[in-house]
Amino acid sequence: MDTVVDFVGSEKANAEDCTTSNMSADPIVYQLVRVDGNGRLVPATEDEVMAVEDLLEIDKSNDTPDTLFEPCGSNKVQFEGSEGQPKLEDLEIGAEKPSMLPDPEMDCGEIDAQHEDRTPSLVPNASDSSVCQSGSAEGCSKLSGGLYENKTSKSAIGTGLNPDFSLLNGEVHLDSLGVKELQDTFKATFGRETSVKDKQWLKRRIIMGLTNSCDFSTTSFVIIDNRVVKKGKEEACKSMDSSVLVDCVVTSLRESHGSPPTCHDNQNENHSIVDGMKAQSSTFQDNYESEDANTNQRPTKRVRKPTKRYIEELSEGESQDSGAKVVSSVKHPSYDQLSGEPITSSEGCKPYTEKKRIQLEKEVKSKNMESSYKTSSDDDVATITTANGGIRRKHHRPWTLSEVVKLVEGVAKYGAGRWSEIKRLAFASYSYRTSVDLKDKWRNLLRASLAELPTGNGMQNSRKQVSVPIPAPILSRVRELADIHSHNDSHNRSVHVT
DNA sequence: CTTAGGG
DNA sequence: CCCTAAG
16 A cells, blocks of 8 residues: 555644734644655645544553653644654554645645644633632543644634623533543544544544545634634635645534533633624625525526336336345455555445446346345445444435535635535545535535424434534524525624515 | 435 | 436
8 A cells, every 4th residue: 555644633733824823722633644656745635534533442442541642842833854764653642743745835834834742722811810610610620632722812803792692602512521422423523433532542533534524625614603604815825835834723523501610711702703704705796696596586497307217127126126126246256456545444334436436236136136135234234233223224425514614614615506616626536426416415404404494492302412513603604605594683784675 | 427306 | 326408
């Protein structure tokens, strides 16, 4: 395997051109990269990320959690010089030794600019000892290693305008989440289960999952309580084509209503952010005024004739196998050759070439219709059982949270309907997920967001969190983007005046 | 080839 | 997800 994977772990330093914040609470951003043939660092694909995660997970299980993620100070980014090529074996999630290849192209300022030590900047303003009076005194005293993925800064607007909603519960309290919850969140983020019980590790993974994955945009997302906020300068830091500056912060993963656990200290900061976001939002809309794609005039729906062939096919198939679902389980010998995947992973979580495979299956199926009635014995797992005991189809990729976020962001940027654009730009690293998939998912998101409205809260009753639950803030964002305004809050959304 | 809808 | 009809 000539693909080298390494974690470039780096605390996202205060790149001058990106943010003028002098806060030390910048989030820690990890980006999985690999070295391509030319020795350049290129962002790893989702599949690779997954594969590495698996490795790490395995690795992890042999490790004592205590050794993981030492909050040690001296973690400055250093070029490993002639040490050069990091190897997979070197991967140590625990040591977290940031390393970079001596690639001039990647000599981005922000990486080595100001590397503060990894000590969790739990107390942005040390002046305030009331930080984290969240009731989890533990979280406070136990700052050790506590990732405080809480970024509260950057907004220059400091006026104390009051937001419409409470921000107090908006923080991500990954810290206060239990292992189980973290695992759930992990699942939501990565779409798969994890057995790791180490909180630190889980937290880091989750945050990473939400931040990395080769999003080149410098757009940032902040989820504050009920909204997803896009922030960040679009053009900043664009000097490097491969710069990965996902300044993504999630301040709310779970709505921990009831007992608002929040650092009061950050309240002002949050207000600032909200202000900024409001401004953003308006400018955002302004920008989109120009594009008639988003104006109020909804294009008339396309009408279409019923699809004949498909119907015929369906009925035909039904008559043949009387509705029985046929799962082709033929062990295709050419799979491995078919997919020249960068990483050959063991688990079935990597149909890199979904299409090819499906087509191949079809071919096989059509060639010997009868023989395709075998029971699945494939290692690739025809069905996988979820935690709930349900079974899913073979090639169903649950949308992970980060994917959803990306999609929403993409729609925000390029507009709904420009699926191929979004696919190209925002989903470059997701080889699966066709533009059609994006479209479908968006449709579903819309439905979900709408379904949430009427009862206000009724939906939440469904305890079974089947399939990744989409955080309310994202849904409301979806609604926004879809130009569906709940007339409840009579926000004079500057209705166009003909 | 891409998008919109229906299944 | 899959499939097709319209652009």
